Each structure stands twice: as structure tokens, then as C-alpha cells.
Amino acid sequence: MPSTVLVGAQWGDEGKGKITDLIAKDYDYVVRYQGGNNAGHTVVHAGKTLALHLMPSGVMYEHAVPVIGNGVVVDPGVLVTEMAMLSAEGIDCSKLKISCDAHVIMPYHKDLDGADEKRLGSNQIGTTKRGIGPCYQDKAARKGIRVQDLLDEKIFRLKVETALAQKNPILEKIYNIHTYTVDEICEEYLPYAKILKPYMDETAQLLNEALAQGKNILFEGAQGTLLDIDHGTYPYVTSSSCCAGGAATGTGVGPVAISKVLGIQKAYVTRVGGGPFPTEQRSAEEGAEAEEAEVGDTLCSVGHEYGVTTGRRRRCGWFDAVIARYAAQVNGLTDIALTKLDVLSAFDTIKVCVAYECEGTRYEYFPMQQSVLFHAKPIYEELPGWKGEDISGCRSFDELPKNTQHYVEYLEGLAGVPMSIISVGPDHDQTIMRGWSSC
Ligand code: IMP
Numbered sequence: 339m340p341s342t343v344l345v346g347a348q349w350g351d352e353g354k355g356k357i358t359d360l361i362a363k364d365y366d367y368v369v370r371y372q373g374g375n376n377a378g379h380t381v382v383h384a385g386k387t388l389a390l391h392l393m394p395s396g397v398m399y400e401h402a403v404p405v406i407g408n409g410v411v412v413d414p415g416v417l418v419t420e421m422a423m424l425s426a427e428g429i430d431c432s433k434l435k436i437s438c439d440a441h442v443i444m445p446y447h448k449d450l451d452g453a454d455e456k457r458l459g460s461n462q463i464g465t466t467k468r469g470i471g472p473c474y475q476d477k478a479a480r481k482g483i484r485v486q487d488l489l490d491e492k493i494f495r496l497k498v499e500t501a502l503a504q505k506n507p508i509l510e511k512i513y514n515i516h517t518y519t520v521d522e523i524c525e526e527y528l529p530y531a532k533i534l535k536p537y538m539d540e541t542a543q544l545l546n547e548a549l550a551q552g553k554n555i556l557f558e559g560a561q562g563t564l565l566d567i568d569h570g571t572y573p574y575v576t577s578s579s580c581c582a583g584g585a586a587t588g589t590g591v592g593p594v595a596i597s598k599v600l601g602i603q604k605a606y607v608t609r610v611g612g613g614p615f616p617t618e619q620r621s622a623e624e625g626a627e628a629e630e631a632e633v634g635d636t637l638c639s640v641g642h643e644y645g646v647t648t649g650r651r652r653r654c655g656w657f658d659a660v661i662a663r664y665a666a667q668v669n670g671l672t673d674i675a676l677t678k679l680d681v682l683s684a685f686d687t688i689k690v691c692v693a694y695e696c697e698g699t700r701y702e703y704f705p706m707q708q709s710v711l712f713h714a715k716p717i718y719e720e721l722p723g724w725k726g727e728d729i730s731g732c733r734s735f736d737e738l739p740k741n742t743q744h745y746v747e748y749l750e751g752l753a754g755v756p757m758s759i760i761s762v763g764p765d766h767d768q769t770i771m772r773g774w775s776s777c
Contacts, residue, residue, distance in 0.1 A: 368396025409588020542590025
């Protein structure tokens with residue numbers, strides 16, 4: 339039956355939350371498959387803006403079952419707090435299912451994340467310091483603690499003891515920060531176990547049975563293609579498989595069950611944290627000329643480009659078709675949702691990066707070597723804008739100004755994937771449906 343992966347096609351923060359909200363009504367299950375509370379999106383409920391970091395957004399829909407898959411890393415304190423916040427707002431969390439195989443973020447993961455970033459100095463990745471990387475490290479090293487370990491106090495204590503025998507010397511001797519006792523951690527985590535126990539499940543079986551019964555699943559990606567541990571701008575990435583392929587490994591559903599892959603792309607590009615960003619429009623403090631700084635500042639202020647999780651100002655730049663083509667390939671995109679098109683109404687003309695140039699070579703596709711990406715100069719095409727025309731009220735493609743239509747068609751041609759959803763404002767109804775169907 340129709341299942342869709344919704345995936346960020348840039349460096350995250352493409353507006354996945356709004357598009358998920360928009361299409362979730364067509365799905366019986368909404369499933370997170372990777373990442374943890376490094377993600378963040380805002381939802382509006384009864385006129386109030388709520389921030390979700392770990393809870394699948396399916397929780398907002400009465401008909402949908404929200405599932406945290408095995409590929410997610412769970413900070414139980416964050417999950418319990420988020421559930422309490424949602425319940426206080428009258429949102430029912432009782433249908434939530436948490437995979438017993440998901441890994442647990444422990445207090446020392448958060449400490450190590452922060453301490454390691456400090457150690458890297460100017461080479462920092464700019465992580466969210468939520469313990470994501472260290473938790474996935476333990477998973478890959480087969481030393482992790484899983485959600486199911488919380489079910490048995492004896493096993494949990496034993497695993498914490500084994501972990502601390504390795505972590506405490508690292509915390510103390512390498513980073514010179516505080517260590518933990520088994521009792522300390524058990525005191526904090528075992529009460530969470532009690533709260534979360536009723537929600538723990540064998541979610542791979544649950545989802546496969548649902549598919550067999552003809553139910554629809556929406557796999558809700560967090561972060562984005564270029565933050566993927568394999569396909570992203572390594573090492574400036576997160577530690578999970580954000581791309582569409584991660585939906586299969588992160589949930590235990592076979593890839594043939596996935597019929598659509600919807601990539602979310604902003605009409606320009608942003609990223610947070612360190613790493614290469616060819617079309618970045620830097621600020622004056624970073625040495626940019628007035629024109630570049632003005633573009634960056636305008637994108638940031640008009641687009642409200644500040645992180646939901648960290649509050650950090652996002653780096654902003656023009657649309658990059660090299661990234662768009664790459665994302666289309668590595669995710670197998672069947673559709674694109676183009677978001678925040680209205681933000682570009684602020685410009686007289688709009689630049690689009692069609693390729694890169696580095697040491698005399700033109701790159702139409704993502705360069706093989708990271709060092710090329712660091713030194714790549716964008717080759718731009720400049721398109722006429724639609725400044726002064728408010729497109730936020732347009733509800734069909736034909737209502738858009740001719741230059742806006744041309745911009746969308748131009749990007750579509752470069753990406754090679756139909757842009758079947760276009761977002762022209764933050765509200766649900768500020769959307770142009772241009773051929774999207776969930777099945
Ligand atoms: P981590 O996921 O906290 O380890 O951070 C690794 C990199 O991914 C950093 O550059 C973060 O800024 C970035 N990152 C993590 N989560 C998000 C997100 O939800 N949106 C955008 N960037 C993110």
C-alpha cells in the first residue's frame with residue numbers, strides 16, 4: 339500500500355513540519371526513522387505554537403499512530419517532558435509507539451558531545467549538543483543501551499555499570515569533567531522507564547502488519563540529505579541516515595513498501611553549524627561585501643531563519659541546483675515540495691546556482707572530493723524577480739506572477755523532479771497543490 343518518505347533535500351530546516359502537517363491526514367501511521375531531539379519543528383494547535391523535537395508529528399492527528407522507529411535515538415527525559423507538554427495542551431499521546439530497539443541517549447552522551455565540540459575548536463561541527471553523535475557511536479560500537487534495556491532494572495544497571503567503566507575515565511582523564519555513578523543514572527532513568535513502558539513495542543512487526551492490512555505509512559525524515567552520515571557533507575553531518583534509504587533500516591519496513599519519496603526544498607538554501615556551503619551569502623562581520631551581506635540578512639530576516647532547537651541564526655544562500663540534483667538522485671525523489679517561495683518576493687532579481695567551478699573545472703554534479711566543495715565557486719544564472727507582488731494569497735500555479743512561475747519551472751528543470759507542492763506562506767492554506775497525491 340502507498341507509503342511515503344518525506345525527506346529534507348538540503349541541510350535540514352526546509353519546512354518539513356508544514357508539509358508533514360499538510361499531508362499527514364492521508365496516512366494511518368507517522369513514523370520517525372532517524373535522529374533524535376536534534377530535530378525541531380513547530381506546529382500550531384488551537385492558536386498556540388508548540389515545538390516538537392522528538393515526538394513524531396503524527397501525534398497531532400487523532401486518526402494517526404505516531405511511531406518512534408528503531409533508527410531513532412531517544413532521550414527519555416525529553417520524550418517524557420514533550421508528552422507532558424502535549425497532554426497539558428489537550429493532545430492525546432496514548433497511541434504513541436516506541437521501538438524497543440531504539441537507542442537511549444545517556445547523560446554522558448550529552449557531556450561528551452559538548453566536550454568534544456570544545457576540543458575541536460575552530461573545526462567544530464556545530465552540533466546541537468544533544469548527545470546524538472556519541473549515542474550513535476555507542477550503537478555502532480555495539481556498546482549502546484536500548485529502550486528495551488529500560489524494562490529490566492537488573493539489566494539496565496549492569497549495562498550502565500559496563501558503560502561507565504569506559505565513559506568515566508574518558509570524562510575525567512581526557513575532558514576533565516564530572517563522572518557518574520550507576521545509582522545517579524538509575525535514579526534519573528528508571529522513573530522514565532516506568533512512564534514509557536506502556537508505549538514500548540515491537541514496531542517493525544507493528545508496521546509490517548499495518549502494511550499487510552492496507553494501511554498507509556508516512557516516514558517523517560529529520561535533518562536533511564546533506565546532513566546524512568553517508569551522503570552528506572561529512573564530517574559536517576549528523577550521525578544518522580537522513581536520506582530516504584534510512585526509512586527502511588530505521589523502521590524495519592522493506593524498501594519495496596515505499597512508493598513515493600517527497601523531497602522538501604526551500605526556494606533558497608540554509609544551513610546551521612560548520613561546513614562547506616557554496617552559495618552562502620555571508621554577513622558583513624564575516625567579511626562579505628555590502629551586496630552579499632544584504633542578501634544574507636534579507637533571507638534571514640524575511641525567512642525567520644533561526645533554529646527551533648538551538649535558536650541559532652541560520653546561514654543563508656541562493657538556491658543550489660547541484661544540491662537539488664544530488665538530493666533527487668540519492669533519495670530517488672518522486673516529488674518535490676518547494677517551500678518559502680514567498681520569501682523571495684523581497685528581491686529585484688534572484689540568483690540560482692546551476693553548477694560549480696573549481697580550478698577551471700565545471701561541476702554539474704556533486705564533486706567527489708570534499709575539498710572541491712570547500713573551494714567551489716557557484717556559477718549563477720540571474721532570473722527576474724517579482725518584487726512587490728504578494729504571492730502569499732495565491733492558491734493555484736496560474737495565479738502566481740509570470741516571473742514566479744518561470745522561477746519554479748526553471749528550478750524544476752534543473753532538479754529533474756516535479757515540484758508538486760509549493761508553499762507560499764507559513765499557514766496550511768498558503769499552499770499550491772500542483773499534482774501531489776499520496777498514492
Ligand atoms: P548533531 O545532529 O547535533 O550531532 O549536529 C550535527 C550537525 O547537524 C550540526 O551542523 C547541526 O547544526 C546539524 N543539525 C542537526 N539537527 C539539525 C536540524 O534539525 N536542522 C538543521 N541542522 C541540524
